[in-house]
Structure formats: structure tokens, C-alpha cells
Amino acid sequence: MDKEAQNYKNQLYSELARLGKGISSDKRLEILDLLTQSSKSVDSISKEAGISVANTSRHLQVLKGSHLVKTVKDGNRVIYSLTSKKIGKLIHLLVKIGEEELSEMRAIEQQADHEKGVKIISLEQAFSWRRNSVLLDVRPVDEYEAGHVDGSINIPLSELENNYDKLPKGKRIIVYCRGRLCVNSNQATRSLNEHGFDASSLNSSYQEWRELSYAR
Structure with a gap:
């Protein structure tokens, strides 16, 4: 050369x-x-x-x-x-590579998903159940206003404890936050289930939901 x-x-x-x-x-x-x-x-x-x-x-x-x-x-x-x-796509790709190649990362995620009171739902299942469920976005207000799943309601995790009365106990609640790197949806799901709700944690982001929606 x-x-x-x-x-x-x-x-x-x-x-x-x-x-x-x-x-x-x-x-x-x-x-x-x-x-x-x-x-x-x-x-x-x-x-x-x-x-x-x-x-x-x-x-x-x-x-x-x-x-x-x-x-x-x-x-x-x-x-x-x-x-x-x-x-943003680069960060998403890094997460996917980390989950595929780093056993330590998978172990951390699995431990969080198996905590008492936490129920997990896949993106595909949540999408198919969306019309018969309440979609709860627990991100801060500015993130919700920048873009959110159609029909979802926003109660930031820090405010959830004071707003249980805004959620129905007779309907499935699907909780989402920023995606796999954020544990807030699991924390909110555990809190809701401890208070008599039927909540499942969706460890996928609004961006991933939108991509699936476009693909359908």
C-alpha cells in the first residue's frame, strides 16, 4: 500500500x-x-x-x-x-448484540424479570392484546409528549403511587417505559400487582412498538 x-x-x-x-x-x-x-x-x-x-x-x-x-x-x-x-438505531443494535453475546447481560435481565410480582409480556403479544388492555406509559411527561403508543395513558413512575385510582382493576394493564435498558416498567408492574391490579411489563420501547406497527 x-x-x-x-x-x-x-x-x-x-x-x-x-x-x-x-x-x-x-x-x-x-x-x-x-x-x-x-x-x-x-x-x-x-x-x-x-x-x-x-x-x-x-x-x-x-x-x-x-x-x-x-x-x-x-x-x-x-x-x-x-x-x-x-x-438511536445504533443504541438499539448495541443492546441486541449485548443480549446475544453477553451472558452477564442476559442474566441481569432475567433476574429483573423473575422478581416477585413481575409478569412479562412480549411485544408481539402486547400488540395483539392492545385493544382489550390499558397501555400505561411510565416515562416522564416530556418523553411521553415527544411520542407515545396510540391510546396509552401517561403516569410517570414517580407519580404512580398517588394515581392508582386512575387505573381499572378489572382490565389488563400493559406497562412500558424506555425499553430493555429501563427497569421502570418492571417496578411499576410489581407495584400495581401488589395493589390488586392485573399488570404485565413490556420491556420494549415506544420506538420498537412503532416499528412493529409499521411492519403489520
Whole structure:
């Protein structure tokens, strides 16, 4: 290989490595996953990811330097979003590869799914039962407003305990959150079943539901 060809190849791989740097952190992966749901401020990301605002800002600067996120100003706030919908697909693909290749990841998921009071429902089954069920979205309001399953109602997990009276006890409830990386749907399902409801956890995201809907 001549010097010009080698230099060409090296430059391209070096640029691709910038993307790799962006996703080479568990917290940055979590931030990207959060941004697949909706655009968010630093404070909102910090709260949902459970890290300080300072650390959140540092991770976001790395992600911005990797061209994985972009910003817009909203008054005094800076709002972050993904630079492309393909990044959301990349995160989804990483999860699928992890579930297929990492036995530790599968074990963590199975343990969460077998906790007392948790019933699991598949995406296909939930889709076929949708007309005879209550679809409960337990994500924060901003994520629900950015896009949700048609006909679903939104009660964030943090508010569920004070809103049991808004849900019917004589009808199946299908609970969903952000997908497989989020345990909130399992937690909400357990809480509902402990209070006499018939709830099942759907560990799939709104985006996955939409893809299945388009395929039908």
C-alpha cells in the first residue's frame, strides 16, 4: 500500500474512532439512550441518569465532540438532542448484540424479570392484546409528549403511587417505559400487582412498538 492510500485509510479510521470515544462510557450510553426518547436539558439528563450536573456536562461535551449530540438554546437553557435518528438505531443494535453475546447481560435481565410480582409480556403479544388492555406509559411527561403508543395513558413512575385510582382493576394493564435498558416498567408492574391490579411489563420501547406497527 502506497503512502497516499495508507494516509487516506488512517484518516478515515481516526474519524470513526471519534464515534467510538463517544460511546466508550456506560453513562454516555445511558445519556444517548435517554435522548432517543426526547430532547433534554442538562438538568433533566442529570436527574434521569443519576449523576451530577457537572459530570453530565462533561459527558455531553464528549458526545458533542464526537458529533453524536447537538444543542439548541431555549431561553437560558441549552437543550440536547441526537444529531441523527440513526444514533438511536445504533443504541438499539448495541443492546441486541449485548443480549446475544453477553451472558452477564442476559442474566441481569432475567433476574429483573423473575422478581416477585413481575409478569412479562412480549411485544408481539402486547400488540395483539392492545385493544382489550390499558397501555400505561411510565416515562416522564416530556418523553411521553415527544411520542407515545396510540391510546396509552401517561403516569410517570414517580407519580404512580398517588394515581392508582386512575387505573381499572378489572382490565389488563400493559406497562412500558424506555425499553430493555429501563427497569421502570418492571417496578411499576410489581407495584400495581401488589395493589390488586392485573399488570404485565413490556420491556420494549415506544420506538420498537412503532416499528412493529409499521411492519403489520
